[in-house]
Amino acid sequence: MKTVLMMALLVSVMGSAVAADKVQTPQQQRMTTCNQQATAKTLKGDERKTYMSNCLKNSESAPADKSLTPQQQKMKECNAEAGKQTLSGDARKTFMSNCLKKQPQ
Template structure:
């Protein structure tokens, strides 16, 4: 009887480790979101310019806000274009 209990515990532990391993492998294979791609790009640019401290923080903030350089950014919908035109005319 003790042998059956030990076998079940061993099997359970093995299955749990297998599940954890498969979960981490699956997470590593997923593609980056546009925000993650933007963050990676901005970080590489800041490193290439050797920015540090407040200058790096300011650069990263401006870079991440810059929607024109965002990879995979969608174009505006007709409604969004119309709103932008109206806002520009109103100011």
């Protein structure tokens, strides 16, 4: 019985140590945020490298700031475009559906 309890305790402690290792540092959080933003903007090659460099150097935004996922960014852009066109009702729904289905070029 003592062996089982000791094994359970050991597994519990090891699990806690692994979970603690997954906490991101502020730099890792900033890297994740910048990477998500670059992906949302569909940047590639030198343009992506430049963006990432500038984003990582930017000390104005806190690394823990919630960034938009690529899908959220796309939704925001489509919504803004629908607003510019003053669409409403079924026309807006159709536009949003088509806009969100478009693949990045």
